[in-house]
Amino acid sequence: MSTRRLLAVAVLTTSAAVASTAPVAVASTPPAAVAPTKGHSNTLTCSISTASRGVSFNPPLRLQRRPTAITATLALRDCRSPNGRQRHLRSGTLRVRGAALAGCTGARDLRGTAAITWRDQHGRHAGTSRLASQPGTQVRSSLADALLASRVTSGPLKGHDARGGIIPRGDLLRCHNQGLGTVHGTGRITFA
Known part of the structure; x- marks a missing residue:
């Protein structure tokens, strides 16, 4: 699965936060307000947070873009099904593994895999x-908007679109001078 969106979220959220000294809220549209697609109503909404290792970049992100491996384990908790169709799904673990040409200010050539x-x-x-990026969807400058913008291709929620956002925490400004190897944060994800 090509998780360009999931990887973009990790890299772009970091990029957006590093570009400003103020705290950055990555989601410009709250995930709960995501419009349903293809006849689906908001089927499932979960809180999401980075696990103890956070979103990892190897080598650490620097000002100049370079080939970077990206790994993340995200915890999905307190899942709710507004329409009742997925009430059996209460929590989950999202694992992302990929690579990009990435730096403090952005990324391109994103590729990878993701599964919940x-x-x-x-x-x-x-x-x-299993999740895949949606062809033709452009990565926005806000990592949170791009966060989890993918399609479920198999398993529970197959055919549903995922949208979400993460608010990063920590000293993201160190990316420019010391490099940034890990980002932590919390947010929401909605499947519609």
Whole structure:
């Protein structure tokens, strides 16, 4: 799966935050307000946060773009199904692995894979969703807008679009002088 959107979220959120000294809220449209697509209503909304390792960049991001490996493990919690169709999905783990030509101010040539391992209300395995970037969708300058902008291609929620945003935390300005190897943050993701 090509997770250009998921990788773009990680790189672009970092880029947007580094470009400004003020705290950056990456989502310009709150995920809960995402319009349903292709006859789907908002099927599932979850809180999302980076795991202990955060979104990792190897080598660390610097001012100049260079080939960079990107890995992330994100926790999905407190999942709610407004239409009741996916009420069995309560939490999950999203794993992203990819690469890009990336730096403090942006990224291009994003490619990779992503999958969500779902859990039910009892913590039991409830399926695995694979995600792919949506062809023709352009990555925005805000990482949060691009965050998780993908399509579920298999498993639970197949055919649904994912949209979300993450608010990064920490000293992102160190990217310009020391390099930035990891970013942490929290936000929301909606499947419609």
